[in-house]
Amino acid sequence: EILVISILAVFIWFACYHWDKVCYLLTGDQNLHIDSLDFANNTLQCLFGTGEWSRYCCCGKNIFLSLRRLAGVQSHLIKVGKITVGDLPCVGRHNYYVTVEVKSDPPLSTSVAQHKLPKIIQFPETVFIRLRRSLWEHRVRVSVRRRLPVGHEEVCEVWFSATSIMDLCDHKEE
Secondary structure (H helix, E strand, C coil), rough: HHHHHHHHHHHHHHHHHHHHHHHHHHHCCCCCCHHHHHHHHHHHHHHCCHHHHHHHHCCCCHHHHHHHHHHHCCEEEEEEEEEEECCCCCCCCCEEEEEECCCCCEEECCCCEEEEEEEEEEEEEEEEEEECCCCCCCCCCEEHHHEEECCCEEEEEECCCCCHHHHHHHHHHC
């Protein structure tokens, strides 16, 4: 019994230590794209359904979706556009692009702005991200990267809380 428990403990330690490799072996991806808020949202959706039937009795409004959003477990679609960066700590013309990272979702990148001076760079793309109005939501990371012949160099980054972005979206709607 001690031998079996020891082998199991070593196996668990190995799985925890090399989690990215174990996750890739099991799923084909190095990250699990779920967190505690996703789990809560999926659980509520399994228990109570999508709530589409509530549109018939609640003046066309899905009250279950509204309650999940109010609780901070249902995500909102946020449109990020007209991205402009400037005063980058670089000298000369370079190729730049912006990467937006939200929770465990894959990073989203703009196209490469070629041969631009670091004083001011505009990116015409629109990026859509999903955020929740919750204090437990992961922060949004926006980074500007300089493309190199092999790889990239991160020039600068900024972090935003999800609630501040949601508040900004609320003020913009008014």
